[in-house]
Amino acid sequence: MLKKTGKIAIVGQPNAGKSTLFNVLSDVKTNTSNFAGTSVDLTSCMVNYFGNTLEFIDLPGTYSLNPGDNAEKVTIDYLESNEVGLIVNVIDSSLLARSLELTMELAEYGRPMIIALNMFEEARKKGIEIYPNRLEEEIGVPVIPVSAIHGKGIKRLIDKCFELAAGEKVYPKKQKFTHHFEIRVNELEREISPFDGQFKGSNRYYAVKSLENPSLVPNPIMQRLNGKLEEIEKENFELHKTGLVEMVSYERHHAAMALAEKISKLSKPQGSSITEEADKWLLHPYFGFVGLLLFFSLIFTTIFFIGDFLTGLMDPGVQFVAGLYEPLRSSSPYLFAVVDGAYQGLAGALGIVLPYFLPLIFLTAFFEDTGYLARLAFLVDVFMDKIGLHGKSVAAFILGIGCSVPAIYATRILESKRDRLLTAILIPFVPCSARIAVIFALTAALAGPLWAVAVFAFVLLVIAVNGRLISKFLKKPTGLVLEIPELRRPDLRITFRKTKFKTWDFLKDAVPFLIIGSIVLAYLELLNVNEYLNIFFTPLLNYVMGLPEELGSTLVFGFFRKELILVMANQALGVESIASLPLTSEQVIIFVVFVTLYFPCFTTFVVIWKEFGGRTAVASAVLSILVAAGSALIFRLIFEVKNLII
Amino acid sequence: MIKLTEIPSQKRFRILELQLEPDSRRRLNTMGVHTNDFFVRENESSWGPVLIKNIGSNTSKIALGRNLADKIIVESDMI
Numbered sequence: 001m002l003k004k005t006g007k008i009a010i011v012g013q014p015n016a017g018k019s020t021l022f023n024v025l026s027d028v029k030t031n032t033s034n035f036a037g038t039s040v041d042l043t044s045c046m047v048n049y050f051g052n053t054l055e056f057i058d059l060p061g062t063y064s065l066n067p068g069d070n071a072e073k074v075t076i077d078y079l080e081s082n083e084v085g086l087i088v089n090v091i092d093s094s095l096l097a098r099s100l101e102l103t104m105e106l107a108e109y110g111r112p113m114i115i116a117l118n119m120f121e122e123a124r125k126k127g128i129e130i131y132p133n134r135l136e137e138e139i140g141v142p143v144i145p146v147s148a149i150h151g152k153g154i155k156r157l158i159d160k161c162f163e164l165a166a167g168e169k170v171y172p173k174k175q176k177f178t179h180h181f182e183i184r185v186n187e188l189e190r191e192i193s194p195f196d197g198q199f200k201g202s203n204r205y206y207a208v209k210s211l212e213n214p215s216l217v218p219n220p221i222m223q224r225l226n227g228k229l230e231e232i233e234k235e236n237f238e239l240h241k242t243g244l245v246e247m248v249s250y251e252r253h254h255a256a257m258a259l260a261e262k263i264s265k266l267s268k269p270q271g272s273s274i275t276e277e278a279d280k281w282l283l284h285p286y287f288g289f290v291g292l293l294l295f296f297s298l299i300f301t302t303i304f305f306i307g308d309f310l311t312g313l314m315d316p317g318v319q320f321v322a323g324l325y326e327p328l329r330s331s332s333p334y335l336f337a338v339v340d341g342a343y344q345g346l347a348g349a350l351g352i353v354l355p356y357f358l359p360l361i362f363l364t365a366f367f368e369d370t371g372y373l374a375r376l377a378f379l380v381d382v383f384m385d386k387i388g389l390h391g392k393s394v395a396a397f398i399l400g401i402g403c404s405v406p407a408i409y410a411t412r413i414l415e416s417k418r419d420r421l422l423t424a425i426l427i428p429f430v431p432c433s434a435r436i437a438v439i440f441a442l443t444a445a446l447a448g449p450l451w452a453v454a455v456f457a458f459v460l461l462v463i464a465v466n467g468r469l470i471s472k473f474l475k476k477p478t479g480l481v482l483e484i485p486e487l488r489r490p491d492l493r494i495t496f497r498k499t500k501f502k503t504w505d506f507l508k509d510a511v512p513f514l515i516i517g518s519i520v521l522a523y524l525e526l527l528n529v530n531e532y533l534n535i536f537f538t539p540l541l542n543y544v545m546g547l548p549e550e551l552g553s554t555l556v557f558g559f560f561r562k563e564l565i566l567v568m569a570n571q572a573l574g575v576e577s578i579a580s581l582p583l584t585s586e587q588v589i590i591f592v593v594f595v596t597l598y599f600p601c602f603t604t605f606v607v608i609w610k611e612f613g614g615r616t617a618v619a620s621a622v623l624s625i626l627v628a629a630g631s632a633l634i635f636r637l638i639f640e641v642k643n644l645i646i
Numbered sequence: 647m648i649k650l651t652e653i654p655s656q657k658r659f660r661i662l663e664l665q666l667e668p669d670s671r672r673r674l675n676t677m678g679v680h681t682n683d684f685f686v687r688e689n690e691s692s693w694g695p696v697l698i699k700n701i702g703s704n705t706s707k708i709a710l711g712r713n714l715a716d717k718i719i720v721e722s723d724m725i
Contacts (some may be wrong), residue, residue: 015706063676068669098678098705213672242681245668249675250682257702279707285691378709382694390711391695415673479711480695481673486706 006085007044007055008161011075013102014061015485016092017118020494021148022058025158049162056088060412065105066213070412070420076216079109080200086165087113088157093123093130093145094486097260101252104259107139107172110202114164115143116157122486127269134263140173149491174204175259177251184232185211191228192221212248275487282372283484288379295372303359303436304452308444310355318347337526341519348518348567349511356437357506358499364402365498369490373398374482381480387464388471390480393423397463400430402502404604408611416478422470424612425620428600429463429627431456434510434562435596441566442592447585455592462597462627510563517557517564524553545590545632548573548583558595560602565595586639590632598628650698650710650718655690658701658723665717678705684723 012018026045043058059078060071067073079087089106091099106113117132132143142160146153164170176182188207196203199218209216210225211232217225229244236247281287322343328336367373373395381391392414400407407427411420431439443452471477524530530553534541537552554568569591573581583591599605599621609617653659661681664671678700679685688697688707696715699707710718 064672066672066676068673068676095705101676243668245672246664246675246681249672249680253675253678253680253683279688283689283697285689285694374709378695378697381709381711385711385713391709415669477713478670479714480709481670481677481711481714482695482709483677484697484707484709 006083006165007057008086008088008165009057009059009079009082009084010088010090011059011079011102011106012061012090012118013063013092013095013099014483016061016090016099017148018061018090019058021088021090021116021118021146021154022056024148024151024154025056047158049158052162052166054161054165057084062102064102065109065209066216069415074412079111084111086161087111088116088161089113090116090118090148093117093119094126094128096123096128096130096264097257100256100259103139104175104252104256105205107174108202108205108208109200110171110174110205111200112164112169113141113172114157114160114170115139115141116148116153117143117145118148120145120147125270127267128264129267130264135259138173138259138263139175141170149494174202175255177255181247181251188225188228188232191225194224195221208248211244213245278487279375279484282375282487283378288375292376292379295367295376299360299363300453300456302363303356304440304444304449306359307356307437307440310358311352311441311444314351314355318351322347333526337522338519341522342515344522344567344570345515345518346511348570349507349514349563352441352566353434353437353510353514353563354503354506356440357433358503360433360436361402361502361506362495362499364398365495365502366490369488369495371485371487374484377480377482378484383464385477387467388474388477389419389422389426389467390477392480392482393419393426396423396427397430400427400432401436402433404428404430404432404600405607408604408607411611415481418474419477421612421616422467422474424608424616425470425623426463426467428604428608428620428624429459429466429597431459431596432562432600433506434601438562438565438595439592442569442588445579446581446583446588447592451585451589451592455589455596458593458631459596462631466623466627510561513561514564514567517560518567521553521557521568540629544629544636545594546636547587547591551591555595555598558601559599562595562601586635590635590639593635594628594632596628597631598625600624647719647721650687650696650715650720651712653687653720653722655687658684658686659720660684660723661718661720663719665719666714670714674708677708679708679710685720 010018010022022043022045025047045056047054047056057078059075062072062075065076067076087106089103091103093099103115115135117130117135120130123130130145132145136143142164144153144157144160146157148154177185185204185207188210189203192203192206199206199221201209206217206221210222210229214222233244236242236244240247242250282291322340325336325339325343328339376398377391377394379391380394384390384393393411395413396407396410399410404427407430408424411423411427414420414423439452439455443449443455521530524533533556534549534552537555538549541547541552542549550573551569554565557564557568569581575581581588605617605621608620647662650659661679661683664674664679664681666674679698684701685698686701688699693712695709695711697707697709699705
């Protein structure tokens with residue numbers, strides 16, 4: 001037996017359940033949801049099984065091996081540039097015929113393969129009875145029915161993976177096209193035969209790709225085939241009056257339909273689907289928007305009231321502990337700075353940020369799994385169109401409510417570079433969980449919940465205006481093409497598990513930052529360094545926004561993590577709790593508007609740089625600071641005019 | 647022959663032509679939208695995307711932006 005075998009790539013169409021399967025296989029929790037494009041990068045895990053080790057790779061979902069967006073390109077690039085020992089093709093059984101089109105392409109690609117028939121029960125409910133043994137005969141590789149979400153069939157799948165990875169390779173049978181077209185593909189295969197084994201894919205794969213997507217075929221092969229391709233193209237047009245792209249697609253589509261018919265039996269669906277009924281309302285041109293409004297109201301009120309309740313619950317305890325080390329302030333100021341800084345950082349993370357963060361990530365995880373986000377994208381497409389984007393960008397914006405970093409990565413699911421760029425420039429304006437915590441904590445304590453709603457409405461306006469203005473300088477958008485997956489009842493165990501892992505990620509990443517930042521600020525104050533920072537920010541804070549200059553140093557920390565602002569504001573203004581901040585409610589609103597819009601955070605800046613280059617990153621940062629300052633000034637002027645009138 | 651946007655709700659139709667760039671055509675094909683296939687339009691409104699579902703191959707619903715749907719030529723199914 002082998003001690004270490006090759007890499008096993010999990011490949012399937014979006015929403016087929018690859019990431020859910022991967023989560024079951026590993027202890028690494030990847031991001032899953034009922035929305036195409038949740039996994040935009042690859043994640044790997046090592047599975048140890050009776051002394052053998054296998055490396056599983058969760059690749060982004062792809063509808064075909066013709067990449068339509070950057071996320072899909074990750075999958076094709078991975079297969080082309082890595083030694084993949086085995087492909088696990090995850091199929092959504094309830095979408096059998098369409099899923100088999102990718103299976104056929106993978107078979108053409110010619111790597112050892114195994115098929116995991118996921119969502120077997122859902123297919124049955126839809127009246128599709130699949131016979132795995134028939135598929136095994138037709139495609140020539142093992143077929144294992146699984147239910148990734150319930151962990152059924154997983155042991156059998158792992159057993160088979162080990163058996164295949166360690167033993168003799170099992171290659172899938174290539175499916176035949178219609179007679180005339182098959183002859184042409186065979187001719188191309190023969191032309192390619194001198195290159196046998198030089199590239200990762202099979203000769204047949206490159207023969208078919210040379211017809212439908214020559215950009216995926218290595219140059220030496222294309223040079224050899226050029227004359228032949230022109231001949232086939234001409235012949236095809238004379239016979240069918242279509243291009244080669246359509247021809248290959250038609251052939252594959254019909255071969256997949258024929259295969260689906262051979263391996264399954266259709267019967268009446270079990271009862272009328274409740275989800276179909278629900279969709280009539282959720283996607284209705286009028287009632288859909290009522291649902292959307294209710295959705296956002298539910299999210300915001302839940303976060304606000306739970307967050308406010310938890311903060312209030314913890315506040316007396318936080319104040320009490322702070323009083324215990326107060327004597328150190330006079331007896332040992334340097335020690336006090338360390339203790340107080342560390343404690344304020346910890347108390348800020350657990351007592352101020354976490355109460356708002358928890359309900360937000362729980363609700364986001366819950367709704368991600370229902371499939372509602374795709375419906376949301378469908379509904380808002382009409383508005384997104386007005387700002388030069390389309391509904392699919394909403395996926396990235398929604399992720400941005402959690403954190404801007406995965407949101408920037410999620411732009412990879414957008415097909416055109418233009419849409420990716422515009423979405424990435426606008427994402428930093430979407431308040432992430434840290435900024436939402438700042439908005440809610442400050443407005444809840446000092447201005448009232450309606451102001452939180454007003455700030456969010458203003459942010460939407462900022463995104464709309466910026467999108468519209470920037471899109472004037474870009475070419476026309478491509479338009480929405482979005483799969484609306486079936487509505488699913490989320491498994492609360494998975495929602496809680498996702499919440500737990502995201503909370504742990506937050507605590508792991510944010511708390512050390514908050515504690516260290518808080519100690520550093522305490523020392524800066526002790527050594528009067530923060531005064532210089534405050535002087536630097538005085539023109540902006542004092543003259544533009546009418547805020548105390550002491551808040552200047554907090555903005556520096558906010559460049560790194562926005563949660564720091566809450567803790568730092570308390571420290572900078574010398575108070576123990578947010579409610580005691582010496583700011584008027586109007587000043588709080590101005591500060592919140594600026595903090596929400598200026599420079600997302602350092603990590604987001606780096607990720608934009610990585611994905612779009614330095615110029616875009618710097619332009620986005622400068623734009624956000626200008627927009628934030630301008631917006632804060634607008635609010636200040638509105639308040640001043642109001643005060644003059646009243 | 648009419649544009650997809652002109653098909654009424656719950657009406658069956660056949661796609662005749664995808665008057666789109668090759669990349670967009672390929673994209674639609676891979677998501678189960680092919681010429682000559684029969685679909686049903688699931689929604690009707692004078693704004694927003696068009697929602698269609700393939701009758702033959704039991705795929706999910708596909709939402710198509712209005713500008714894109716305007717470039718898809720279909721014929722109403724008489725059956």
